[in-house]
Amino acid sequence: QVQLVESGGGLVQAGGSLRLSCAASGRIFSSNAMGWFRQAPGKERVFVATISWSGGSTYYADSVKGRFTISRDNAKNTVSLQMNSLKPEDTAVYYCAAKRSVVVSSDPITYAYWGQGTQVTVSS
Numbered sequence: 001q002v003q004l005v006e007s008g009g010g011l012v013q014a015g016g017s018l019r020l021s022c023a024a025s026g027r028i029f030s031s032n033a034m035g036w037f038r039q040a041p042g043k044e045r046v047f048v049a050t051i052s053w054s055g056g057s058t059y060y061a062d063s064v065k066g067r068f069t070i071s072r073d074n075a076k077n078t079v080s081l082q083m084n085s086l087k088p089e090d091t092a093v094y095y096c097a098a099k100r101s102v103v104v105s106s107d108p109i110t111y112a113y114w115g116q117g118t119q120v121t122v123s124s
Contacts, residue, residue, distance in 0.1 A: 002026035002113040004096045009118030012086055016122070020081040022096030022115060033099040034072060034079045037108055038092035038120075045095065047106040049081060057104055064090075086122045093117040 008020040020036070035050040049060045049070040058070050069082040079096060097111035105111070 002032070002098050004098060004113055004115035006094065006096045006115045006118040009094060009120045011121045011123065014086060014088055014122055014124050016086050017082070017084045018086065018120060020083065020094055020118060020120070022079040024077045024079070024098065031102055033102055033104045035097045035099070035105070035111060036070060036081045037095045037097060039095070040092040045108055047108065048094070050104045050106060051079065052104050053102040059104060059106065061106070083120070088122045088124045091120060091122050093119050
């Protein structure tokens, strides 16, 4: 079992930055691929970014490429999402997720563990 707790959400003006963190606890972490997803009101949960177990491979949704950066610190069991140049359309609840395997994926169905989410609101 893996437990995930997100933090760092909040209200920010368009063009601003936020850094989300996800603290993981449980049996395993360093061998899990990790991801961030988001869900806006009335919409599906969608992929934002994913990172391999080593941190050597990262992938991003086109909508955030060049603005968001995912990283991980296996020694501290944390995954972070640095979000720059935020836009009102980035407003959503952001979720941290972990896979049981090392294979990165943008498909939320493949993720076994989820945090409770943190709200990010970007005002125009």
